Amino acid sequence: MFIRDEAQVESFKEGGTGSNSSDMKQPDFMPDKFESGTLNTPGIAGLCEGIKFIKKIGMKEIYKHEVLLTEYLLVELKKLDYVKIYGPKDLKDRCAVVSINIDGVDSSTVGYKLNEKGIAVRTGYHCAPLIHNVIGTNNKGTVRISPGYFNTFKDIETILKSIVDIYKQ
Template sequence: VEEIGRIARERDILFLVDAAQTIGVLDIDVRKLHIDLLAFPGHKGLYGPQGTGGLYVREGVKLQPLKQGGTGSFSEELDQPDILPDMLEAGTLNTPGIAGLAAGVNFLKKMGLHQVRAHERMLAQRFLEGLEKIDGVTVYGCPKKHGEIAVISINLKNLDSSELAFLLDSRYDIQVRPGIHCSPMAHRTIGTIERGTARFSFSIFNTVDEIEEALSALEEISREMG
């Protein structure tokens, strides 16, 4: 990311980074990484409710708002305010959602980012080690980076990812996200556009026992498939 950001900055190209899976998990220094815009959700690594998120805008970057009106500030003006963040916040803000997001961020600050990441990496590594012993499991992503983020996508033998997710949910009360995860181009690249993948995501609230239960469930399904 830093190298791409440096090249973009040298060529006066705006650099937007999607931090959907890394905000609240990795240290992100927008200055060091030469990031102009950083988009992030509130309901993943920041432990906020769905429907929340944010956009970091580097000082000096000018954006054109997609929507206008109802900012609640400079109400006497007919045009959208030209100051941040007002110019990008049309309409009534999701105040309850923002309060929930603030609670999530405060929880994360209290726990400590490094403690949360260490726990998640431990769970991810344990899960990956267990997957190696299960017949028919395919793990996607860069092998050298497996476990860096506690989000692991797999397929099992010839099962569609939705079928695997249904079995895990209905028989073992384990919830994973199947499909193409809002990333059709990524799935075309790895050859899973038709079946998708089943995505396991671990957090500070998950336990080693739950990892073992998930591995046991996958092992049982694999054996039944022959």
């Protein structure tokens, strides 16, 4: 971009104050006024590769795999009477996210114990505190399990076995 010296152009993006990196305000002199930090080049490259992957595999195939894993997870969780499943009971109105609680075990404890086994879940209020008043979990949150394309049926079996073990402890 070329801006003549006499032109009065406001900056359109600010942040990462460049040559004045100790200042909180964007510089008002040229060219620094228009140089707002370093672009997230690794993030841009990663996004590009992610899009290439999705185009190669196809969204329908990714979705199909996630649905099969989620269905298996739900079927097996329903067999455990000490596990409360939140949300739709079937796949019709559900994506690959399953929120649960285990009777008598705090959701953060479940998350901690699963993490110890290398299983990543999310616990708590999931940036949606008001829904917890509706589903009755406002004092404990939930454990959120999100099967993805890179998960396997063995991964689902591992989390199911871990849930049984946590309840027994």
